[in-house]
Amino acid sequence: MTGLSSRLLRWYDDNGRKDLPWREDNEPYRIWVSEIMLQQTQVATVIPYYKRFIARFPTVHALAAAPLDEVLHLWTGLGYYARGRNVHKTARILVEDYQGAFPRDIERLCALPGIGRTTAGAILAFAHGQRHAILDGNVKRVLARYHRLHGWPGRSAVARRLWALAERHTPHARIADYTQAVMDLGATVCRRAAPRCDVCPLRRTCAARLHGDPLAFPTPAPRRDKPEKAVCVVMIRDAGRILLERRPAAGVWGGLWGFPECAPEADVAAFIKGRYRMEVAPEPHWDPIRHSFTHFHLRITPVPARLITNGGGIMEAGDLVWYNLLYPDERGLAAPVKSLLKNLSKTYGSHCSMYQARP
Ligand code: SF4
DSSP: OOHHHHHHHHHHHHHSOOOOGGGSSOOHHHHHHHHHHHTTSOHHHHHHHHHHHHHHOOSHHHHHHSOHHHHHHHHTTTOOTHHHHHHHHHHHHHHHHHTTOOOSSHHHHHTSTTOOHHHHHHHHHHHHOOOOOOOOHHHHHHHHHHTTOOSOTTSHHHHHHHHHHHHHHOOSSSHHHHHHHHHHHHHHTSOSSSOOGGGOTTTTTOHHHHHTOGGGOSOOOOOOOOOEEEEEEEEEEETTEEEEEEOOSSSTTTTOEEOOEEOTTSOHHHHHHHHHOOEEEEOOOOOOEEEEOSSOEEEEEEEEEEEEEOTTOOSOOTTEEEEESSSOOOOOBOHHHHHHHHHHIIIIITGGGGTOOOO
């Protein structure tokens, strides 16, 4: 055991978070769901999503049997929807190929969709006490500061060095506690913007603290200005219902439901007629929304449009649906779509109650 791990374990005994809902029984299914949700998302945000998810899908069999839409509906608001799609895909593989059990070796776990080395290591450490190093964002930060390791962790040489350090500090005993402790220290003490070195159990030997420059580590990614993209979304309404289309599985918001989309300079009525064989009357656009992704910003201009005729064209197909503003069903929606539907519901939802029956 290194000095870092023994001090971390002592600190964990008094300060660690031992009441996390996914640590109640160390069941691999629950740990896996929580670890996937915790990728890119903080504990406090994850807890309510996790509880709703487990209440609806208490077992891997329940998850595998559910339609993808229901899974994405419960993921709405958490972001990074590929995680939701992968969770569903992996549940089906586990049921079909492993009788619903999780493999106990790291190579097989890493072969499942959405499970990387850190997630697999955490599942095996928490569920079975197996010794595996982990290297999530919190752990990278603690190790980069503790060792004052220069270089952006996105570079493979730096990542390799961090993995070697993570491996070296991982103890041979109390592996689950250590795994939780190092994650907790990164989340609650060695925080990204405001490290609390004064209460840190590693403060006496932490190189960055001794040099007085913890905020310089980890080295940030080389700065690249994100490009700005623009799109126009057409919110076609017909008697209090709005046309939604399922997005392709690959790409932004893959598999979620959204509005028909065209280029900002397109003639909206002509685009809708050409693609959906519908006549619509576009109305003045709403204020644009700006949404930021990891690699670009998206400027979304919402255009409301009234349906004039359906032209005998598409009424409702597998990937098209008339979404009822008064009685919304459960389906996966990206955050901007959800908020636009809420505004549409405020504007048009009450109009339709006189002539629209509950479906
Ligand atoms: S002493 Fe400060 S910089 Fe070093 S690990 Fe602790 S909180 Fe992080």
